[in-house]
Amino acid sequence: MNEFDYINKYFKPLTGNIGRNLKDDAAVFKQNANKDLIISTDTLVEGVHFFGTEHPADIAKKSLRVNLSDMASMGAKPLFYNLSLSIPKNKVDFFIPNFCKGLKEDQEIFNLELIGGDLTSSPSHINITITIFGQTRTGTSISRSGAKNGDFLFVSGVLGLSKIGLDNFNKTSNHLSIAQKKYLIPQPRVSLGLLLNNVANSMIDISDGLIQDATHLAVNSGLCIHLDLDKIPIPHIQNVTNNLLLESALYGGDDYELLFSCNQDQEQLIKKISKEVNIKITKIGNFDIYEDKFLKFKNNSEIPKNKSYLHF
Numbered sequence: 001m002n003e004f005d006y007i008n009k010y011f012k013p014l015t016g017n018i019g020r021n022l023k024d025d026a027a028v029f030k031q032n033a034n035k036d037l038i039i040s041t042d043t044l045v046e047g048v049h050f051f052g053t054e055h056p057a058d059i060a061k062k063s064l065r066v067n068l069s070d071m072a073s074m075g076a077k078p079l080f081y082n083l084s085l086s087i088p089k090n091k092v093d094f095f096i097p098n099f100c101k102g103l104k105e106d107q108e109i110f111n112l113e114l115i116g117g118d119l120t121s122s123p124s125h126i127n128i129t130i131t132i133f134g135q136t137r138t139g140t141s142i143s144r145s146g147a148k149n150g151d152f153l154f155v156s157g158v159l160g161l162s163k164i165g166l167d168n169f170n171k172t173s174n175h176l177s178i179a180q181k182k183y184l185i186p187q188p189r190v191s192l193g194l195l196l197n198n199v200a201n202s203m204i205d206i207s208d209g210l211i212q213d214a215t216h217l218a219v220n221s222g223l224c225i226h227l228d229l230d231k232i233p234i235p236h237i238q239n240v241t242n243n244l245l246l247e248s249a250l251y252g253g254d255d256y257e258l259l260f261s262c263n264q265d266q267e268q269l270i271k272k273i274s275k276e277v278n279i280k281i282t283k284i285g286n287f288d289i290y291e292d293k294f295l296k297f298k299n300n301s302e303i304p305k306n307k308s309y310l311h312f
Contacts (some may be wrong), residue, residue: 038134038141040070046125051169056095058184059128064106065188066207069256072193073205075142076134079112083117095126110190140197142260147202147221147226151261152241153285154270156189159210159231160245163252175238186256195273198261203260207252211295211304213259218287218294221261227285228298261287 044063046052049063064081071078083103087095107113112132165183168176189205196203197266202221206213218225234245249255262270274281285298 016297034138036117036138036141037074037138038071038074040067040074040134041129041131042067042070042127043127045127047147052126052246054118054184055102059126060099061106061185062213063128064110064132065131065186067130068110068188068190069186069205069207071132071134072190072290073138073142073203073258074134074157074195075140075193075200075203076136077194078112078132078134078190080113080115081130082133083114084119084127084129085117086120086121086122087125091126092187096169103161109284110188117270123142123203127272136197139155142193142197142200142203143220144202144217145220147217147223147287148263149287149289150224150264151287152264153214153217153227153259153261155206155210155233155257155259155286156192156279156281156283156285157185157187157255158259158280158292159206159249159257160194160234160237160247160252160255161253162186163248164237164245165250166254178235179237186254187257188256188277189279191305192258192273192277193279196262199266199269199273200260200262203258206257206259209249209253210259211250212253214285217261218260218290221287222290222292223287224290224296225285226288226296226298230272230298231282231284233280233282233284251277279294309310 006016042063044050044059044066050059050062068078070212082204083097085096103114161179164176165179165181169180169183193203202217204213204216209284210227214225216228232246232249234242234249237245270281270283
């Protein structure tokens with residue numbers, strides 16, 4: 001079984017309405033008549049999510065920003081977070097001061113604060129868990145299951161940069177520096193997520209690659225996505241082929257761009273929002289009635305094989 005199978009079989013039965021049956025990027029708790037509390041947790045493990053050789057301030061920023069991306073995908077305003085850190089004793093004196101420096105810098109950028117957590121020793125590897133809390137108006141958080149038949153599918157930014165950065169992380173090259181930076185310190189689309197509140201019908205942040213995360217939207221909404229591979233926004237990187245860039249976009253993950261659907265009559269509003277936040281937004285497909293597949297490909301006779309990363 002992969003991690004999604006384990007989650008569905010063993011953890012999903014432990015949840016209820018607040019956890020949304022583990023279908024979304026965050027839980028939703030109704031605080032009062034006007035506000036919902038949005039809660040999400042992510043863990044980053046040395047050797048899996050980061051090399052461990054990066055500067056601790058950069059590791060801190062990545063850890064916080066992947067959680068901020070979950071808030072963005074729910075259309076929520078981030079408020080505060082808990083941090084649990086396990087670290088080998090021989091790394092404590094250097095790691096913690098610099099790690100906290102990175103957290104402080106991002107707290108100022110994204111206007112949130114630490115409210116608690118736990119600090120323990122670890123036998124060999126660094127483990128970082130952040131639980132982040134955000135807020136929306138009651139009933140306005142954006143789920144993965146709200147897509148409607150006929151909706152257009154949009155994605156922010158460009159895809160594939162982070163995978164190229166990961167694969168070439170230790171190379172010294174000017175033309176790879178943007179990709180390396182994208183992998184090292186992602187850019188959560190918090191401001192865009194807030195503007196898409198009450199506009200997007202469904203949304204997810206791309207952490208596991210376009211194919212896998214688009215499939216989550218389709219499955220949870222009970223619809224089929226027709227994906228136009230010719231429209232996938234990929235970057236231009238010297239000495240990197242378009243085929244490799246497209247493969248990185250489809251399966252690479254860690255881009256933390258927003259993938260969302262909305263009614264066709266909202267297309268002009270999406271263009272306006274794109275200009276307002278100065279973020280590229282591209283229409284890459286549409287939703288249709290499910291027949292035999294959750295994902296179909298336009299302008300492509302050969303269906304790409306799923307190479308998305310799985311933990312198990």
